[in-house]
Amino acid sequence: MKKIGIADTMFSRFDYFPVIKEALEKSGKDVEYERYTVPGVKDLPVACKRLFSSDCDIIIACGMVGKTDIDEQCAHEASTSIQAVQLSEGKHILEVFVHLRESDTEKEIVDICRNRVYKHTHNALMLLFDQEGMQKRAGTGIRQGKEDEGPFMV
Amino acid sequence: MKKIGIADTMFSRFDYFPVIKEALEKSGKDVEYERYTVPGVKDLPVACKRLFSSDCDIIIACGMVGKTDIDEQCAHEASTSIQAVQLSEGKHILEVFVHLRESDTEKEIVDICRNRVYKHTHNALMLLFDQEGMQKRAGTGIRQGKEDEGPFMV
Amino acid sequence: MKKIGIADTMFSRFDYFPVIKEALEKSGKDVEYERYTVPGVKDLPVACKRLFSSDCDIIIACGMVGKTDIDEQCAHEASTSIQAVQLSEGKHILEVFVHLRESDTEKEIVDICRNRVYKHTHNALMLLFDQEGMQKRAGTGIRQGKEDEGPFMV
Amino acid sequence: MKKIGIADTMFSRFDYFPVIKEALEKSGKDVEYERYTVPGVKDLPVACKRLFSSDCDIIIACGMVGKTDIDEQCAHEASTSIQAVQLSEGKHILEVFVHLRESDTEKEIVDICRNRVYKHTHNALMLLFDQEGMQKRAGTGIRQGKEDEGPFMV
Amino acid sequence: MKKIGIADTMFSRFDYFPVIKEALEKSGKDVEYERYTVPGVKDLPVACKRLFSSDCDIIIACGMVGKTDIDEQCAHEASTSIQAVQLSEGKHILEVFVHLRESDTEKEIVDICRNRVYKHTHNALMLLFDQEGMQKRAGTGIRQGKEDEGPFMV
Numbered sequence: 001m002k003k004i005g006i007a008d009t010m011f012s013r014f015d016y017f018p019v020i021k022e023a024l025e026k027s028g029k030d031v032e033y034e035r036y037t038v039p040g041v042k043d044l045p046v047a048c049k050r051l052f053s054s055d056c057d058i059i060i061a062c063g064m065v066g067k068t069d070i071d072e073q074c075a076h077e078a079s080t081s082i083q084a085v086q087l088s089e090g091k092h093i094l095e096v097f098v099h100l101r102e103s104d105t106e107k108e109i110v111d112i113c114r115n116r117v118y119k120h121t122h123n124a125l126m127l128l129f130d131q132e133g134m135q136k137r138a139g140t141g142i143r144q145g146k147e148d149e150g151p152f153m154v
Numbered sequence: 155m156k157k158i159g160i161a162d163t164m165f166s167r168f169d170y171f172p173v174i175k176e177a178l179e180k181s182g183k184d185v186e187y188e189r190y191t192v193p194g195v196k197d198l199p200v201a202c203k204r205l206f207s208s209d210c211d212i213i214i215a216c217g218m219v220g221k222t223d224i225d226e227q228c229a230h231e232a233s234t235s236i237q238a239v240q241l242s243e244g245k246h247i248l249e250v251f252v253h254l255r256e257s258d259t260e261k262e263i264v265d266i267c268r269n270r271v272y273k274h275t276h277n278a279l280m281l282l283f284d285q286e287g288m289q290k291r292a293g294t295g296i297r298q299g300k301e302d303e304g305p306f307m308v
Numbered sequence: 309m310k311k312i313g314i315a316d317t318m319f320s321r322f323d324y325f326p327v328i329k330e331a332l333e334k335s336g337k338d339v340e341y342e343r344y345t346v347p348g349v350k351d352l353p354v355a356c357k358r359l360f361s362s363d364c365d366i367i368i369a370c371g372m373v374g375k376t377d378i379d380e381q382c383a384h385e386a387s388t389s390i391q392a393v394q395l396s397e398g399k400h401i402l403e404v405f406v407h408l409r410e411s412d413t414e415k416e417i418v419d420i421c422r423n424r425v426y427k428h429t430h431n432a433l434m435l436l437f438d439q440e441g442m443q444k445r446a447g448t449g450i451r452q453g454k455e456d457e458g459p460f461m462v
Numbered sequence: 463m464k465k466i467g468i469a470d471t472m473f474s475r476f477d478y479f480p481v482i483k484e485a486l487e488k489s490g491k492d493v494e495y496e497r498y499t500v501p502g503v504k505d506l507p508v509a510c511k512r513l514f515s516s517d518c519d520i521i522i523a524c525g526m527v528g529k530t531d532i533d534e535q536c537a538h539e540a541s542t543s544i545q546a547v548q549l550s551e552g553k554h555i556l557e558v559f560v561h562l563r564e565s566d567t568e569k570e571i572v573d574i575c576r577n578r579v580y581k582h583t584h585n586a587l588m589l590l591f592d593q594e595g596m597q598k599r600a601g602t603g604i605r606q607g608k609e610d611e612g613p614f615m616v
Numbered sequence: 617m618k619k620i621g622i623a624d625t626m627f628s629r630f631d632y633f634p635v636i637k638e639a640l641e642k643s644g645k646d647v648e649y650e651r652y653t654v655p656g657v658k659d660l661p662v663a664c665k666r667l668f669s670s671d672c673d674i675i676i677a678c679g680m681v682g683k684t685d686i687d688e689q690c691a692h693e694a695s696t697s698i699q700a701v702q703l704s705e706g707k708h709i710l711e712v713f714v715h716l717r718e719s720d721t722e723k724e725i726v727d728i729c730r731n732r733v734y735k736h737t738h739n740a741l742m743l744l745f746d747q748e749g750m751q752k753r754a755g756t757g758i759r760q761g762k763e764d765e766g767p768f769m770v
Contacts, residue, residue, distance in 0.1 A: 008446045013460045015447025037442040039431045039450070042387070042403060046394040053398065070407055073384055076227055079196070081391035083235035086200040087242070088395070090207065095196060099224055107462045123193045134191040138162045139169025142193070152167045154261045230535055233504070237543035240508040241550070244515065249504060253532055277501045288499040292470045293477025296501070306475045308569045316754045321768045323755025345750040347739045347758070350695070350711060354702040361706065378715055381692055389699035396703070415770045538689055541658070545697035548662040549704070552669065557658060561686055585655045596653040600624045601631025604655070614629045616723045 002128050004033040005051030005059035011040040012064035014113040016096060020060060023121035029129065041065065041097065042074050045081035052089045058124050059092070062117060065099040075099065092127050094120045098145065116145035156282050158187040159205030159213035165194040166218035168267040170250060174214060177275035183283065195219065195251065196228050199235035206243045212278050213246070216271060219253040229253070246281050248274045252299065270299035310436050312341040313359030313367035319348040320372035322421040324404060328368060331429035337437065349373065349405065350382050353389035360397045366432050367400070370425060373407040383407070400435050402428045406453065424453035464590050466495040467513030467521035473502040474526035476575040478558060482522060485583035491591065503527065503559065504536050507543035514551045520586050521554070524579060527561040537561070554589050556582045560607065578607035618744050620649040621667030621675035627656040628680035630729040632712060636676060639737035645745065657681065657713065658690050661697035668705045674740050675708070678733060681715040691715070708743050710736045714761070732761035 004024070008016055017035060024031060034054055036047045041063035048059050061082060065075040075097060086093050096117045103109050123144070126134050141149035158178070162170055171189060178185060188208055190201045195217035202213050215236060219229040229251060240247050250271045257263050277298070280288050295303035312332070316324055325343060332339060342362055344355045349371035356367050369390060373383040383405060394401050404425045411417050431452070434442050449457035466486070470478055479497060486493060496516055498509045503525035510521050523544060527537040537559060548555050558579045565571050585606070588596050603611035620640070624632055633651060640647060650670055652663045657679035664675050677698060681691040691713060702709050712733045719725050739760070742750050757765035 010445040010450035012447045013449035037446040077387045079231045110462050137164045138191040139166045141167035142164035154264050233539045291472040292499040293474045295475035296472035306568050308572050318753040318758035320755045321757035345754040385695045418770050541693045599626040600653040601628045603629040604626035614722050616726050
């Protein structure tokens with residue numbers, strides 16, 4: 001059985017975990033998961049490292065990024081380090097980062113969070129079980145956090 | 155026989171794969187290839203890592219980069235990590251990234267995509283089979299995605 | 309017994325160490341600690357590396373970041389390297405960096421310093437002893453250095 | 463006998479190689495060299511890695527950087543990765559990057575290219591054979607690509 | 617006996633080395649040193665790597681950073697790589713970088729150079745011999761290159 005790691009933060013103002021659980025259950029896929037919560041995005045990379053040590057096959061790393069330049073810098077440092085973890089393990093980490101700069105309204109941020117984490121949970125399952133399905137969708141403008149844009153029509 | 159890895163994304167609004175296939179077939183070179191599709195550019199580095207584990211000799215990594223600062227940051231993180239994969243393997247990855255900032259019209263973006271991936275497929279073949287040909291073109295202002303600029307004439 | 313590393317700097321205009329000691333004592337947890345002081349933030353990563361060589365289980369790295377662009381660049385380089393240390397050890401480093409850009413008054417900076425290091429000391433203890441407690445707080449908008457923001461209410 | 467690696471690109475509009483050859487011949491030093499051409503600057507790091515695998519003792523990596531922000535980002539990624547190659551080998555790579563932002567006239571860019579690569583070829587020889595000569599020039603404002611500035615006179 | 621590595625550049629318009637020698641002699645500490653000069657700041661990281669291979673216990677890396685954005689980018693790449701060297705060795709490198717953006721007058725730049733390298737030489741000795749002394753100065757606003765700022769008084 002495949003095992004999905006879920007790393008999330010206390011900093012985030014949205015709780016991604018229940019959405020992931022719901023998406024996994026609805027998928028009907030026989031997967032198990034392990035969760036690891038840390039203070040903020042910069043603590044996620046080593047959390048992922050530790051989840052891989054617990055035999056996870058793929059990880060969903062959920063964070064929220066504040067509005068200041070310092071917050072954006074922190075997210076960049078976290079993402080760079082999450083890249084390093086992926087390469088050292090040869091396994092995927094799907095980054096579900098929502099930046100507060102993406103919208104001015106709380107409602108829209110919440111919508112982005114829910115949409116992005118739901119779709120990325122499905123992406124995690126496709127990466128584990130359905131490379132053929134992914135290839136069919138290549139180049140078709142799929143988005144997480146908002147509506148798909150679709151392929152260029154020219 | 156040499157094996158070319160092809161990594162691409164669902165995020166992209168252009169499907170690079172058929173152009174690569176066409177360029178490989180027209181080249182008449184006896185190569186095989188393996189494809190790996192992921193959600194977006196930040197998932198490409200570990201996709202390349204895995205393609206190298208499948209004995210690829212060189213990889214073409216195709217992505218599309220959105221217009222926002224966050225998108226550009228993501229591309230930078232992906233590229234930095236693609237560099238790390240190349241060094242760990244001692245093998246080339248040709249990055250076919252098209253940034254939506256490169257043009258305001260969809261038609262021009264599509265032209266850039268097609269031109270860049272076609273020429274980089276030929277570059278992949280030259281890197282595998284024709285270092286002498288590359289050296290002849292050194293310093294001559296070759297471009298991928300637009301017209302060659304040619305050498306300085308002064 | 310768990311051992312907490314404490315890395316701090318001469319550059320900082322606030323002495324974080326007594327606050328950490330106070331927080332550890334009040335917690336009633338049976339932990340020991342080791343301190344290592346360096347000139348500035350860019351010296352913290354290797355200080356952390358050395359503290360892990362002294363068998364620390366987690367580290368609190370305290371720095372202060374000046375107001376100029378060069379100072380911010382230094383902090384970014386330090387943070388990137390602190391990420392690398394965490395991955396090489398598979399252990400957490402909680403970064404208590406206070407940026408002088410966060411406020412124009414010395415009083416407010418001092419308040420941020422005290423609040424951030426106090427709360428991150430508790431986070432260090434939670435990471436060592438209480439993953440369940442962390443998971444309960446996931447997605448609830450916890451902050452260090454200022455008031456918690458709480459979860460989105462939409 | 464010492465061996466110098468020369469990595470260059472098809473993207474560049476100036477052909478650095480003949481200038482390096484001329485500088486090496488005029489030096490009278492008994493060195494051999496190996497050349498490796500790639501498409502652009504982001505392909506130089508792994509080219510250097512491969513040249514070191516061919517027993518090069520030092521490398522001159524020649525690139526040209528376009529005027530857009532994306533070009534500058536690419537150069538930064540290439541340079542970061544060239545740093546990593548140097549550390550993994552414990553050997554120097556002299557980066558001869560000319561940025562098109564350095565001047566608005568083609569004539570001046572060509573002058574910068576020629577001057578920078580000529581002087582850096584001599585620097586490569588000094589790093590291989592004459593550390594004492596380098597130390598004598600320390601702190602004297604030596605430049606590659608333009609006139610030396612000389613030491614501060616205060 | 618402890619050995620201090622000194623890495624410096626021909627690019628710099630200030631010769632840091634005599635000031636380091638003077639500071640070491642006045643300290644009365646029984647240390648030896650080894651010097652390694654390179655062209656510019658981007659050559660310092662591998663110079664440090666090589667000095668550590670020569671059994672240095674700590675390194676002072678001296679550079680000068682030009683005024684343009686490209687110069688600042690180079691310094692950032694050098695600093696990032698100097699961080700990597702420190703982590704791979706578990707030993708400190710004190711970076712004495714003076715940015716020409718720090719002042720508009722040559723006289724002030726020279727004052728910054730002299731002050732910063734003198735004080736960092738003492739920091740190197742404290743890191744080698746006097747951790748207790750460093751801890752006493754923690755949080756007291758020590759500066760290199762200008763006057764100490766002292767601790768916050770609130």
